[in-house]
Amino acid sequence: MTKANAMVDQVNCSRNAEGVLTVRLRGAWRFRDERPAPDLVREALTAGGPPTAIALEGSGITDWDSACLIFLQHVCQLASDSDVPLRLEGFAPGIERMLRLAQAVPDRTEAHREQAGGSFLARVGRSALATLDDCKKTMSFLGETVLAFGALFRGRAHMRLVDLWSVIQECGPEALPIVAVISVLVGMILAFLGSIQLKLFGAEVYVADLVGVGMVREMGALMTGIIMAGRTGASFAARLGTMQVNEEVDALQTMGFSPMEFLVLPRMIALILMMPLLTIFSNVLGIFGGAVVGVLMMDLTPTQYYLETVKSLTFEAVASGLIKSVVFGVLVAFSGCMQGIRCGRSASAVGDATTSAVVHAIVYIIVADSILSIIYTLTGF
Amino acid sequence: MQANEAHIRVEDLTMAFGDFVIQRKLTFSVRRGETVVIMGGSGCGKSTLLRHLIGLQRPAHGRVFYGKTDLWEAEPETRNALMRRTGILYQSGALWSSMTLAENIAVPLEAYTSLSTREIGDVVELKLALVGLAGFGGFYPSEISGGMKKRAGLARAMALDPEILYFDEPSAGLDPISAKRLDDLIIELRESLGATIVVVTHELASIFAIATRALFLDVETRTMIAEGNPRELLTRCPEEKVRRFLNRGNEAPLRAEQEEVNA
Numbered sequence: 001m002t003k004a005n006a007m008v009d010q011v012n013c014s015r016n017a018e019g020v021l022t023v024r025l026r027g028a029w030r031f032r033d034e035r036p037a038p039d040l041v042r043e044a045l046t047a048g049g050p051p052t053a054i055a056l057e058g059s060g061i062t063d064w065d066s067a068c069l070i071f072l073q074h075v076c077q078l079a080s081d082s083d084v085p086l087r088l089e090g091f092a093p094g095i096e097r098m099l100r101l102a103q104a105v106p107d108r109t110e111a112h113r114e115q116a117g118g119s120f121l122a123r124v125g126r127s128a129l130a131t132l133d134d135c136k137k138t139m140s141f142l143g144e145t146v147l148a149f150g151a152l153f154r155g156r157a158h159m160r161l162v163d164l165w166s167v168i169q170e171c172g173p174e175a176l177p178i179v180a181v182i183s184v185l186v187g188m189i190l191a192f193l194g195s196i197q198l199k200l201f202g203a204e205v206y207v208a209d210l211v212g213v214g215m216v217r218e219m220g221a222l223m224t225g226i227i228m229a230g231r232t233g234a235s236f237a238a239r240l241g242t243m244q245v246n247e248e249v250d251a252l253q254t255m256g257f258s259p260m261e262f263l264v265l266p267r268m269i270a271l272i273l274m275m276p277l278l279t280i281f282s283n284v285l286g287i288f289g290g291a292v293v294g295v296l297m298m299d300l301t302p303t304q305y306y307l308e309t310v311k312s313l314t315f316e317a318v319a320s321g322l323i324k325s326v327v328f329g330v331l332v333a334f335s336g337c338m339q340g341i342r343c344g345r346s347a348s349a350v351g352d353a354t355t356s357a358v359v360h361a362i363v364y365i366i367v368a369d370s371i372l373s374i375i376y377t378l379t380g381f
Numbered sequence: 382m383q384a385n386e387a388h389i390r391v392e393d394l395t396m397a398f399g400d401f402v403i404q405r406k407l408t409f410s411v412r413r414g415e416t417v418v419i420m421g422g423s424g425c426g427k428s429t430l431l432r433h434l435i436g437l438q439r440p441a442h443g444r445v446f447y448g449k450t451d452l453w454e455a456e457p458e459t460r461n462a463l464m465r466r467t468g469i470l471y472q473s474g475a476l477w478s479s480m481t482l483a484e485n486i487a488v489p490l491e492a493y494t495s496l497s498t499r500e501i502g503d504v505v506e507l508k509l510a511l512v513g514l515a516g517f518g519g520f521y522p523s524e525i526s527g528g529m530k531k532r533a534g535l536a537r538a539m540a541l542d543p544e545i546l547y548f549d550e551p552s553a554g555l556d557p558i559s560a561k562r563l564d565d566l567i568i569e570l571r572e573s574l575g576a577t578i579v580v581v582t583h584e585l586a587s588i589f590a591i592a593t594r595a596l597f598l599d600v601e602t603r604t605m606i607a608e609g610n611p612r613e614l615l616t617r618c619p620e621e622k623v624r625r626f627l628n629r630g631n632e633a634p635l636r637a638e639q640e641e642v643n644a
Contacts, residue, residue, distance in 0.1 A: 031494060031542075065542040070503045073510075094573035098511065101569055105513035346478030346523045 011036050013044035021051035026060030029068035038074035054079050059090030141338045148260040157261040164266040171232040172274035182223055183282040187289025190214050204298045208308035211290030220283040221321045225328030229361035233336035236267055237357035240340025241350040264337040275329030276322045328365050335360040388413045388577045394443035396429050403429050407605050416571055416578040418588050421598035427581045468538030469547045474530035476522040482533045483518030489540045508536040528559040548580040552587050564590045597623045
């Protein structure tokens with residue numbers, strides 16, 4: 001039997017004298033079987049003018065699953081579209097019940113979503129408005145943070161010291177290994193880079209100055225900031241975002257605790273305290289990395305390297321790096337907490353919040369670094 | 382396929398987290414087309430038992446059979462094939478939040494059937510209509526209510542026309558009317574599809590409404606202490622704990638024993 005024949009065999013449409021269209025279904029109606037399309041019935045429906053009624057006859061069905069229900073639903077839809085009464089005959093009780101169930105609740109057409117789209121200008125406008133909205137929210141979060149710090153200084157903030165300690169532990173000591181590895185390597189890279197250039201002038205000993213000043217003024221704070229953005233900023237956003245999803249933030253609010261004071265303050269304070277310490281650690285290890293290269297590859301003695309480094313480092317240089325590190329700490333904590341607190345209530349929203357916390361933090365850090373560098377240059381700090 | 386054939390069989394199952402035994406020596410079977418309720422107080426291991434049945438947690442001891450296949454001895458492919466014929470409604474729906482309802486339901490269809498995109502769309506619409514959510518396909522899980530999430534989860538569980546449906550606390554977190562509607566839906570599905578249904582719940586109303594048979598897991602003795610039709614268990618179970626449980630903690634006199642004594 002050919003395919004077409006099998007299909008004709010499965011559905012048989014015939015009309016009697018009163019104009020009743022009888023559609024007989026036979027055989028197996030499952031997804032894995034070959035099935036005719038409902039168009040067959042549509043053709044029979046239109047072929048001889050509208051029938052007075054449609055009778056669906058299903059006593060010949062041997063096997064069925066959702067495929068059969070879908071076909072029947074299409075026929076029901078056809079019948080109601082052309083205002084023809086429809087009756088079911090001889091179907092297994094299961095099929096009839098499922099069909100009734102599927103039609104019990106009418107399709108909520110008003111529930112269908114309208115597609116976002118529109119012209120190019122409309123989309124530009126929408127995204128501009130969204131950016132504006134984003135700026136407003138950032139400003140209001142900034143304001144709330146300042147108010148929370150105000151409450152802290154007046155001694156009225158609800159903040160648990162236990163929380164503060166655990167955050168300090170998490171973003172201070174636990175970050176030491178990664179900061180150490182990156183700083184030593186950055187120090188070595190600076191030394192290599194400098195050595196090639198300085199060799200041209202026979203001034204290898206100034207590698208110590210280059211590494212020392214480079215690390216202390218710039219790279220120590222910058223690298224620590226970026227590490228903390230990826231490590232701690234992401235963790236803040238994910239943590240607070242998940243609390244938002246679990247309604248833990250709501251629970252705080254209804255019990256009269258401000259999430260800003262309870263959750264954001266300890267994180268801000270922890271990073272403000274830890275960032276300078278981590279930066280000092282990073283500076284020391286970076287200089288150590290530079291010294292390794294200087295001593296092993298460039299025939300400088302350790303004493304020479306040490307003396308040259310000490311000579312090059314001024315109090316201003318160290319302080320300028322530490323000021324940067326505090327600013328970076330605030331920025332990382334700010335973007336992490338803001339994205340976490342403003343997170344939506346789903347798993348994907350937590351992912352978005354984490355990503356955007358890291359991206360924002362890194363952008364803020366680089367922008368702040370540039371601004372501070374300009375200020376330092378202008379003031380001669 | 383016989384109606385009284387054991388569809389799922391559990392033999393001497395012991396569940397444990399490390400050294401901590403949750404339930405031991407569980408032996409029971411679920412027949413084709415039956416609705417079995419696993420009941421018991423909070424923390425007795427109902428949901429853990431479900432995790433063992435659906436292959437999420439390996440038994441410390443004992444075996445789980447689907448027909449003649451041992452779930453935990455089977456090759457991963459066989460196990461996956463078994464699970465494809467099984468639909469699971471998780472406690473809070475467990476819909477994937479980054480997808481719309483329609484996409485949620487379409488995922489198993491796209492992965493495991495050779496249906497065309499149009500046919501998948503038809504199936505998705507049918508399943509949503511069956512759970513009373515026609516027209517909600519474009520919504521994200523975060524935009525609908527808890528009861529709707531559960532029904533959408535059920536639509537996803539039914540996507541592949543499974544032979545076995547598992548329900549984890551179907552009425553938890555629903556108002557009585559929504560819970561009743563979900564119970565009715567479960568009954569309707571059993572009657573029309575002939576599917577085997579296993580429900581984990583402690584909602585008395587649901588237990589009496591849907592169960593053809595119920596198993597009682599006890600917290601203290603850490604094993605199954607009763608099995609049978611819940612209405613009969615209420616009056617005839619020799620274990621007082623079970624009768625109390627089925628009677629909301631109130632005294633439930635033992636009738637059968639009385640009759641036996643009289644006889």
